Amino acid sequence: MDDLTPLRQQWLDRITAATDPAAIEEVRLAALGKKGEISLKMRELGRMSPEERQTTGKALNQIRDEIDAALRARKLSLEDAALDARLRDEWLDVTLPSRPRRQGTIHPISQVTDEVTAIFADMGFAVAEGPQVESDWYNFDALNIAPEHPARQEHDTFFMHRAPGDDRPPHVLRTHTSPVQIRAMQDQGAPIRVIAPGRVYRMDMDQTHTPMFHQIEGLAIDRDISMAHLKWTLEEFCRAFFEVPSVELRFRASHFPFTEPSAEVDIRCSWEGGQLKIGEGNSWLEILGSGMVHPNVLRAGGIDPDQWQGFAFGMGIDRIAMLKYGIPDLRAFFESDLRWLRHYGFAAGDMPSVSGGLSR
């Protein structure tokens, strides 16, 4: 039997000499193709004696496998080299700007409304709504503000036009969110827990006032809800809303026609270097008005004041947004200045939640 060693070496050398995929294929066909040298030799095995066939066959198989492996390896290494060369040519400037994508924002009023809603929802308060054009009954009379009440004059009310011949008192743009209390009580009866955020309107425009702003109203009526519950609820709210470990509230006797007793609520704070810090310091900041719902108001809402009692409060959404996020000017809230919207706005994904926190 011939020595197969030179044959093997010859093919391996040719594989090494091939420098592109076409040459590799040529070698493969010449060695292992149907009419390739190795294939032909293997065909000759049939003419050999069994003993010869056994030894030569084994050796040929070995060489065939070896050549096949060498071909594959060579092919792979050539491909790698080609890829390397291609990658070297495929350099791009990664410092170019990315493809533009618009960044939207959520207005602070919406964000803060969501924050307040998240906190009160956890305490079992639903969100009630009501019309912004209101009858004077809902805006005033039902809230224990009789036509001659001085508070009516102090509300700087916007009145809607009345067509000639329509003798009803003119409707008003609601001056507060309190009429929603009445509507919610009429709709749901007692017990009830709602908050009512929304737009309110007063005829006032200067450095710190806009003719439209936002309030949030809270109402909780049950058999034995007291002012002490009110205080706790507001303490919890302020602690959660301002995201501080603790807050201190001061209830000051005051007067609102729709609550009795009434209290203005101040929160302990400091103003160091113009920076407001809630929960510490020696200053007090008035943040909301509150009280126990007046029996006349409960009656207007169709609830028996001898059976039910509870609290109500109201605060400015814009105001608490300004306090929490350090936004200086109320008027800018409604100017839609793109620079302001981008600076003070929130990302779409910043959904306030009790579990994840209110702000980032």
Place this chain on the structure above:
Amino acid sequence: MKFTLSWLKEHLETTATLEQIAEALTDLGLEVEEVADPAARLRTFTLARVEHAEQHPDADRLRVCRVMTDEGEKQIVCGAPNARAGITVVLAKPGDYVPGIDTTLGVGKIRGIESHGMMASERELELSEEHDGIIELPSGEVGQRFVDWLAQNAPEKIDPMIHIKITPNRPDALGVHGIARDLAARGLGVLKPVTVQPVPGSFPCPIGVTIDGGVAGKAPFFAGRVVRGVTNGPSPVWLQKRLRAIGLRPINALVDITNFFTFDLNRPLHVFDAAKVSGNLVLRGACAGEELVALDDKTYPLPEGAVVICDDGGPESIAGIMGGAASGASEATTDVFIEAAYFDPISTAAAGRALKINSDARYRFERGIDPAFTLPGLELATRMVMDLCGGEASEVVTAGALPDTGRAYRLDPQRTSRLVGMDIPEADQRATLEVLGFRLDGDMAHVPSWRPDVLGEADLVEEIARIASLTKLQGKPLPRPRPGVPQPVLTPLQVREKTARRTAAALGYNECVTYSFIDQTSAALFGGGTDAVRVDNPISSEMSHLRPDLLPGLLQAAARNQARGFADLALFELGPVFSGGEPGDQAVRISGLLVGQIAPRDPFGSRRKVDLYDAKADVEAILQAIGAPSKAQINRKLDGWWHPGRAGNIALGPNVLATFGEVHPKVLRQMDVKGPAVGFTIQLAAVPFPKVKTPTRPALDLSELQAVERDFAFVVDPQVEALTLVNAAAGADKALIQSVSVFDQFTGLDNGQKSIAISVRMQPRDKTLTDAEIEAVARKVVDKVQKATGGTLRG
């Protein structure tokens, strides 16, 4: 309401400090707005004694003094003529702030001689205008604080002024006496009673009084009397000081007395010069055309029906608001008619509003003064007039009758505690009411005549709680309405609003909050601006009508931003729009507006003008997010502010869910917005809500068989809509055709025709499709499209 501490102490026996009083007032609901304490600026100054004084070697007018201070002897150079050995002076040391010269002292060198401080004049300490020399005190020890010396020897010089805010329900606190009563109830002292010793009249009142029957309701009671032979002139110093301290200008004794009682006892009065009153006084309604020159020398046309006090010559005074100039008391007055009356709050307020006069009298009458104090007030005033101006008093004349204010409410001490959430012993509750002037008869509390605001049991609770101090209230946890994890509370529409808002922001829009009212012109461009939505008293013509739509506000915002140099914008707003002026005529919408270019200039050529397909993509994304059905129709029954050819409504039959497209170029021009501008509006409540709410998804329907896609290009007329073509193709075999999508459009063929290319995806269900079957479906697609659109397969 302003008063001074010493004035308060005329009514309140107290040892409380200014701080305690101020804190209590705020806590009681009489919110302190300002405390002006002259002593606060003087705290650093101490007393010193001049031991030796000699001529300054280099200055004629200066003296070099050796001064004994609490820190030993100091050398001070002084220019005052009275600086001499032996006098007790007020010392300002280096480091002290001297208010009258607005300077913080340092160690100085005056003409070569060191000076360690300053001996102050009254003007330098802002105590008076006195500046002829330094203060010489008749007593006092070296080192004693000057404020302490003043407090003992001249408290009036550092009398603090307190300014409190009075809520409309507390007319009783518009007099110093009423404020003292609140403080006494709080336990800060004892209220000094007001003692009234009537002055007997020594002659009949020469001026009679009647109330015209028509105004008896507005002016129920009027009383007065003449004091003749008075000498009117400047009022005494104490009275002038008191008035000045609260910002009033002293005029003459008679007028100052009326102002004093207004603030001291909340008892407004008026004084007429009796010599200038012709005949008797009649209270009647003003007639049309009548005028009065009031005490402020302005001429007021009198509102018809407002109560006026007239003599034979006509109106002399506007009841409860302001007197007339002609009959006012002057220094020449010798006979004075003092008026004390009770006028109805509502009619006084109405007249005051019509006249636009804000006087101290009106402020009090419209809130409700104490009717029962009318005659006692007149007696006190008479006495003071006689004390200060001399004279002789006539008998009192009256007209009408005082209203009966008697009423009583049940005090339920347990209910008080239950409402307030604070345990207040019954005895304390009763004691509080009694100090406030309530008369307790068993469990009935009779309301004092000076508290018109107390109108029910709840008001008793408020009085008790406020005196007990709400500051002491301890919070008590509010139990959850039901135990366990809170239930969701938002309504489906509220959830939808939240989703729509967050989706719009995620799509790159900046949320705006614009005013609910806009100008009439802009409102009219969007189908509004009618009288039904007109605000009767707008704050400006830019805010006269409720908005019919969100787009005008966004377009105005865009115009403002463009004026600032921001040309490319993506703005949205979610909020109410108003279709009418009734409480129900309100709906919530979301609108988006894209203006200018879709992207800034960049190396990839991303920049291009926004077009309606951008708006369409965004509106579809939001609709999908809020769960709108995916198969809606598109129609062109457009409102006038959309481009008639480049906008569409997304609708379910007649129910329009949303509109998208280009804003009408005319609207852009009128609103000063540089286009292009495209936008969308979604009627959030119009999108149907799911009938059944279940978290379960329908089963996923997957086929094992390979889907087949076939492309077709049709030549159609230019205004054939792609959706018509797509729907026709999809209808060719509803079972087999899973989807049809447009992947190309080519316009500008012969005859203006266009080509639309669609891809039809067929999904076999039970066996692989044969070529013949696919061919059959394709033929049906071509037929259907041809029937629906007249289009032919492109060769």
